[in-house]
Amino acid sequence: MIKDKLRLIAVLIFVYIVLFEFILPINKLLPKPSLLAESIVDIWSDYNFLESLASTTTVIYLSLLISYVTIHFKSPYLIKLKFELPELLGSLKIFRYFPAFFFAIIFIYWFGDSFIAEIVFGIIVSTLLLSFEVINQVKMVNNNYLDVARNLGLNGIRLYSKVAYKNIQPFIFFKLQHIHYYLWVLIMIYEFVGRINGLGGVYYYALTYRDFTALFSFALIISILILLGDIILKYINEKIFFWE
Amino acid sequence: MIEIKNIKKVLTRTSSINTILLDDLNFQITENLITGIIAPQGSGKTTLLKIISGLEDPTSGEINNSENIIFIPGEPSSFPWLNVKENILFGLDNNVAESEFHDVVKLLGLEGYENHFPNNKSTGFRFRISLARSIIRTPKLICLDEPFDKLDQLTKYEIYNLILKVNHIRRITFLLATTNITEALYLSKKIYLMKKDPGKIIGSFDINFTKERNIEIIDEAEFISMRTKIENTIKENPSYSMINFSI
Numbered sequence: 001m002i003k004d005k006l007r008l009i010a011v012l013i014f015v016y017i018v019l020f021e022f023i024l025p026i027n028k029l030l031p032k033p034s035l036l037a038e039s040i041v042d043i044w045s046d047y048n049f050l051e052s053l054a055s056t057t058t059v060i061y062l063s064l065l066i067s068y069v070t071i072h073f074k075s076p077y078l079i080k081l082k083f084e085l086p087e088l089l090g091s092l093k094i095f096r097y098f099p100a101f102f103f104a105i106i107f108i109y110w111f112g113d114s115f116i117a118e119i120v121f122g123i124i125v126s127t128l129l130l131s132f133e134v135i136n137q138v139k140m141v142n143n144n145y146l147d148v149a150r151n152l153g154l155n156g157i158r159l160y161s162k163v164a165y166k167n168i169q170p171f172i173f174f175k176l177q178h179i180h181y182y183l184w185v186l187i188m189i190y191e192f193v194g195r196i197n198g199l200g201g202v203y204y205y206a207l208t209y210r211d212f213t214a215l216f217s218f219a220l221i222i223s224i225l226i227l228l229g230d231i232i233l234k235y236i237n238e239k240i241f242f243w244e
Numbered sequence: 245m246i247e248i249k250n251i252k253k254v255l256t257r258t259s260s261i262n263t264i265l266l267d268d269l270n271f272q273i274t275e276n277l278i279t280g281i282i283a284p285q286g287s288g289k290t291t292l293l294k295i296i297s298g299l300e301d302p303t304s305g306e307i308n309n310s311e312n313i314i315f316i317p318g319e320p321s322s323f324p325w326l327n328v329k330e331n332i333l334f335g336l337d338n339n340v341a342e343s344e345f346h347d348v349v350k351l352l353g354l355e356g357y358e359n360h361f362p363n364n365k366s367t368g369f370r371f372r373i374s375l376a377r378s379i380i381r382t383p384k385l386i387c388l389d390e391p392f393d394k395l396d397q398l399t400k401y402e403i404y405n406l407i408l409k410v411n412h413i414r415r416i417t418f419l420l421a422t423t424n425i426t427e428a429l430y431l432s433k434k435i436y437l438m439k440k441d442p443g444k445i446i447g448s449f450d451i452n453f454t455k456e457r458n459i460e461i462i463d464e465a466e467f468i469s470m471r472t473k474i475e476n477t478i479k480e481n482p483s484y485s486m487i488n489f490s491i
Contacts, residue, residue, distance in 0.1 A: 144317040147299055151315045152335040152377070166325045243324035243363045 031213040039213040040220065047202045047214065049221075055115065056191065056198040057225065060183050063122030068176055070123075071130040075172070076161035078131060082138040083160075089135050096132060100125055100186055108194040118196060122187055126179050133175040137168040170241035177233045184226055246273040246296075246313075246385055246417075251305035253291055253443075265291055267442035269305070273385060278411055278418040280432030282425055282474070287440030289421040290318075293387040296419065314378040318390040322373035324363035328354055331362065332376045340380060351413065352376040352406065368399040372406070379414055388420045392427060401459055404430055408457060425474055426462060435474065439481050447477050 021033045031039070043049045071078075082089045104121065111117030141164045149163040191200025199222060206214040251269040254262050265288040273279045283289050294300040296307055297315035322331045332348065333340060349355050352372045362370045371391055378386050388407075392400050408431065410416055422428050428435050429451060437447040453466055461467050 142319075144319045144321045145323060147294070147315065147317060148321045148374075149335070151297055151299055152381075154335055163323070166323070169325070243361070 028212070031216050035213045036216055036220075039211075039217040043202075043214055043217050047205065049202060049218075052198050052202045053221075053225075056187060056200070059115075059118050059122050059187050059198065060180075061229070062119055063126050063183060063187075064176065064180060066123050067126035067130055067179075068173075070127055071134060071172065075134050075165045076157050078134050079138055079141070079160045079164045080157060082135050083164075093132065093135070095128070100182075101189060104186060104190040105193065108190065108196075113194060113196050115197075118187070118190060118198070121190060122183060125186060126176075126183055129179050129182070130172060130175060133172055134168070137171050138164070140171065141167050170237065170243060173233075173237050173241050177230060177237065180229055180233055181226060184222070184229075188222075245275060246307065246309045248272070248296065249306050249308070251292070251295060251302045251307070253288065253295065253300075254303045264442040266295075266302070267444050269438075269443065269445055271436050271445050271448070273417060273419055274434060275384075275417050276411070276415045277433040278407070278420060278431050280420045280422065280428035280435040281438055282422060282428050282435060282478075283438035283443065284440050285423055287438055288443035289438070290389050292438075292443065293389050293419065293421055296385070297387050309384065312381065312383050313385045313387060314381065314383040315387045316371075316374045316378060316389065316391055318393060320362070320367055320370035320374070322362040322370045322377070324361060327359050327361050328373055328376075329358040331373050332380055334377060336380070344380065348376050348380045351379075351410065366399070367394045368403055371395075371403060375406070375410065379410060379416055382414075383416065385417045385419055388418060390422050392422075392424070400427075405458070407431060425471055425478075429467060429471055429474070430457060430462065437474070437477060446481060449474060 016030065017033045020027065020030050025032050078089070103125065107117055107121045145163050145167055146159065149159055154162060187198070188200035188203065190196065191198035192204050193200075195201050195204050199218065203215070203218060206218065248269055248271050251266055252264070253266040255265050256262055269292065281289065281292070291300060293315055295302045296310065297313045298310060299315060322328075323334065326334065328349075329345075332345065332354075346355075349358065352375055354372055354376060357369075362373055374391075375386075392403060395403060404427070407418060411418060418431075420428060420431055433451055435449045435451060436445050437449075438444065439446045449470070451470060453461060453464070453470075455461055455464055455466070
């Protein structure tokens with residue numbers, strides 16, 4: 001299976017090189033492979049790429065970490081609330097339909113070019129998305145587990161933290177993998193719109209300079225980073241939350 | 245002896261129509277014995293066991309001597325995120341002597357599996373964990389809610405014999421709710437028949453076989469005769485159509 005995938009990737013790269021290096025070296029579709037290779041080296045100095053990369057990845061992974069830790073400790077209360085006041089939390093779902101893009105614009109409007117505001121934005125978005133997932137997953141909690149735990153003497157918040165939350169924890173972490181990709185996109189839009197230091201800001205300047213090759217170089221590096229992040233999250237999910 | 249007195253359970257649907265699930269249920273559970281309740285599906289067996297274990301309140305009626313009653317549901321209920329040892333000691337805050345833990349683990353055939361996780365394990369294995377978790381608490385009664393439905397034939401008999409062994413060695417009282425006559429006969433010393441719409445006890449049988457209870461007993465005349473007797477009582481009541489007459 002992996003061999004087949006690698007073979008397919010190798011074929012696509014070969015076709016890309018032949019087509020855009022030799023047959024169509026000047027075009028508006030894809031950059032010439034040799035120029036792309038050059039650009040991957042140049043962007044680090046031309047666009048201060050390392051600092052931008054460090055800034056964006058810090059925002060994304062710090063937001064994910066803080067939101068997950070917050071949800072880890074607050075979920076039992078959320079689950080309890082959902083069990084006891086289902087209508088109240090259900091009505092909060094209306095916020096799911098608000099475009100996250102709107103919140104990004106408002107944050108930029110309120111706080112301007114602020115790194116802290118960007119992190120706060122990332123934390124709020126990922127915490128809200130994880131909270132919605134917790135609320136959504138409450139209906140999946142196995143009632144047999146709750147009955148058994150109550151029968152064995154567990155009640156109150158311990159019942160929700162030791163049983164209900166543990167039951168849905170793999171799904172919550174799985175959702176984190178989705179949020180990971182979503183946050184990458186959203187934070188880059190945030191930086192792009194606000195022209196803030198970060199990968200989104202770098203994209204803004206590359207587009208302004210009409211640097212066609214750089215746009216592809218950024219995408220290539222970012223996709224590798226997202227892929228790596230995804231692999232790490234998947235590994236953690238399989239190793240730690242194996243009971244899914 | 246645990247006495248179930250005049251238990252009534254009325255369910256209120258969203259349309260405000262009340263349904264009487266259990267009506268005036270009266271029976272006794274003798275200590276140290278296995279008591280069986282044979283009832284059709286949808287008769288309120290699970291609700292009854294939950295009421296007896298204190299997980300649900302009856303609309304009226306009472307259960308005397310009702311502390312420390314353990315409920316084992318039909319579906320696997322060992323927590324998949326805890327290993328066997330953590331499952332067995334769940335909620336006990338390590339207030340159990342190591343020797344007692346080892347005795348229970350050995351009795352249930354879980355020796356060597358203490359660090360294994362029940363996730364992806366067989367239903368029989370998960371039932372053993374649930375049983376170990378129950379008996380380590382030295383309960384007054386263990387309520388079994390059709391726990392053998394998903395087991396294959398061989399595992400079923402292994403688990404039946406395990407329950408008989410636990411009952412014999414630990415003198416633990418069991419209440420088994422089932423739709424399966426053979427299963428109830430194989431395990432119980434006393435069987436109650438319960439009808440549905442509403443759930444009510446309509447008969448009882450004392451089961452005293454002269455021979456030891458093992459897989460051969462189901463072909464013995466006394467077993468077949470008792471089974472026929474129960475089946476005939478059942479056939480007189482149309483609400484028993486859901487009972488499984490075979491093993």
